[in-house]
Amino acid sequence: MPAFVKRTAFYALVVLIVLFSIFPFYYAILTSFKSGTALFRVDYLPTDFSLANYRDVLVNGVFPLNILNSVIVAFVVVAISLFLAVTAAYALSRIEFRGRGILLLTILAVSMFPQIAVLAGLFELVRLFGLYNSLFSLILAYMIFTLPFTVWVLTTFMRDLPVEIEEAAIVDGAKPMTIVMKVFLPLMWPALVTTGLLAFIAAWNEFLFALTFVSSNDTRTVPVAIALLSGASEQEIPWGTIMAASVVVTVPLIVLVLIFQRKIVSGLTAGGVKG
Amino acid sequence: MTNAIPGAPPTDDAMRTEEQPAARSALSRQRLASAWLFLTPMLAVLAFVAGWPLLQTIWFSFTDASLADLDAARFVGLRNYFEYVDYGDGTGEWFGLFFDAQWWNAVWNTVYYTLVSVSIETVLGLIVALVLNVPFRGRGFVRAAVLIPWAIPTIVSAKMWAWMMNDQFGILNDMLMSVGILSHPIAWTASPETAMWAVIIVDVWKTTPFMALLILAGLQMVPSDVYEAAKIDGVHPVKVFFKVTLPLIRPAILVAVIFRALDALRVFDLIYVLTPNNTETKTMSVFAQENLFQFDQFAYGSAASTLLFLVIAAITLVYIKAARLNLGGGR
Incomplete structure (x- = not known):
């Protein structure tokens, strides 16, 4: 196997581990800034910044x-x-x-x-x-x-x-x-x-x-x-x-x-x- | 920490402090006296919060105690465990915990959950540990990221995942549907086919870091010249892993597995919050807690608690024995 394929595979695994570890908490933070109907829309990136929930x-x-x-x-x-x-x-x-x-x-x-x-x-x-x-x-x-x-x-x-x-x-x-x-x-x-x-x-x-x-x-x-x-x-x-x-x-x-x-x-x- | 095997009891050999034979008697008498003085408060607290309540629980399991009036508890023998009721017409029926299908369902759920989740966690933990054992740029960051699930309270993880697994608005269904794995949304935590898997997924997410860290500690103790020798001899890395690395880190894996298994056998909070009132995921602890405080079957719940305690005590004894043997023979 060529070295760069190995390296790419290794880093892909690393990225997968990191994503799996932090995604749920990231998503919790993202959700915590949503309010009203925005809550019921699935977003992968931050879209809202409402502090209503924190209040x-x-x-x-x-x-x-x-x-x-x-x-x-x-x-x-x-x-x-x-x-x-x-x-x-x-x-x-x-x-x-x-x-x-x-x-x-x-x-x-x-x-x-x-x-x-x-x-x-x-x-x-x-x-x-x-x-x-x-x-x-x-x-x-x-x-x-x-x-x-x-x-x-x-x-x-x-x-x-x-x-x-x-x-x-x-x-x-x-x-x-x-x-x-x-x-x-x-x-x-x-x-x-x-x-x-x-x-x-x-x-x-x-x-x-x-x-x-x-x-x-x-x-x-x-x-x-x-x-x-x-x-x-x-x-x-x-x-x-x-x-x-x-x-x-x-x-x-x-x-x-x-x-x-x-x-x-x-x-x-x-x-x-x-x- | 130089302890070779995580959590292994220090042996007397390893702990022997040197003594000067000459000045021994008076000095060691004084030290002995203070040893017990130092230990008494700690032991008293443990006896009060662990020893006494445990005996009380076992006692309640032989009574007809009810939550409303614990003082009126009367001894009823083994009736909570098993009892034959003769109907007087030549027929009769067995009652008690040993003949309760719901209890055996809880036992089975607990065993299934423990076996599956600990197996997956061991394999994933090993993979993560192997990755973290390779020096690469950003390793510190990855190690920190891996610790995050471990730092999150179980209740919070359960809620976070419950939201992600929500049948209508959950991101998990959205993800799986957009890549074509699912054709329609599923109710992860509510439907009987997936509820146990939902619990296992959250548990794996939360406790793989713990496994990985314990295994990593074992990996870091493998001397690097072992690998170098194998490299010079041209042994294939996969073979090195199975023939060299794995046998050397087996004690670390064993300890990690037993700790996790003991923890998994008593699981309560994750299941109580993620899949409430679901017979598919009800474990022994949940069964006991429900009987104790929700169904007004205090004595029956105590009997269930006692049985769970016996199971865990047996496994603990095996672990203590195994860890000791390793410490004696290994180094």
Whole structure:
């Protein structure tokens, strides 16, 4: 086969991959700027530039509140997970003790729990503590997937740091807590940012718990709000508004993911996080 | 990260920190004490949000609990799983989850969806990974583009595709009709023949990047002199791929496949949003959620959840074993 045919075929494949990856989101953006009857005309290139849908989403209605709820839940969940995970990861990676292997496997197993398996039990717990319809129920529930994941990735990261870094501190008689705070934490910022970001995305995207534990419009998080966006009548699905809301909540994520691409890839391969 | 196999548990060998035998006792006692001090809060939270709810779910599956009054739940044995009702005239009938055609339909849908989507994702992920492993101009851009579907929330992807697959105004029908593949528009998400395929298409679109990245990580660990040696020997590239590359990246592919399969087996959100109330796509998770919260069959739904948990637990155990063996034997 001549070289240029090979090259052309290769670049055709590359173009195909790129188009397949970005076209649906491109089309969502295109749709979000259409209103009225323009929505029901198929266009491949941008033709309209109406901000009506964005006005609907951001000014009228409770969607800004939904965004705020998602931000609060995701931030609190990430903060608590990282806080609990840093010390736990230190114990799991730097201190030898009986039962460590079993503990690690248990944590890995919990990270693979199907959410539905705990749904009934968690619902009972949420009801028992009077947390139904409050954001606390979600903060509590999301620990089940963010905590094992952060512990796991941070353990892998800390394990790979050389022994020497804490030797001096041990010789100086520093307490383990001091070692974690003064020796490890400064080295761990890159890992914390990556892990935190991945946990943030997982919490931001969660749907099943959010659908089950929260029932009023103004306590909902973004994914449920988008799933339940409906028009004036049953038949009339407000596609323009849905696409505008989708774009609003996705653009920040895409920007973050692109900024942290390389780190995310290494975090993914270390933790095998679920998409 | 230097972990050879993504997600593989660190072995004790790899984790052994060096100790000074002399100063050992007092120091290691102190370190041991703080290890448990450090672990307790994390373990307590996990026990509270994962362990206890799981046991509760299993308990509910042996009761007659109803959503309206969970406290009144009474133990009924295995009735939610199977029960023979004798009609007293010599005939009788089996009831319970094991004899529920809808449950088996959900099991079949889940298995079918998992097998088909994970297979397609593995092949496409491998292709994308191979492309990204070749140095070419604009590779960084392509890698970024590939990550976009992964970054988009599942609900948003479901809605985006639902709009593209709309029977009247969708761009997908328009595209396929203008190139002559379709002669008339089809209702992708609603019609029984295509609903499952609609779900699979969206899932493939969304999770192929994940597959590609995990496989790419494995590909990048293949030493380049292997390829050079093969090139000098004049081995055909296709043969190199099947005889050299593929065996070397098999562990990475295996891990990626198992992660994806575990994820696919519990799928809920994509199906709930893209094809609501469609028996063709109802999976085990959807079946359980409906029984728990929509049909007022809390105990029955708990039994379904418990079975799904058992299936996933079994696969997880196999995975942990496989990953360990690889780590022990591979390097």
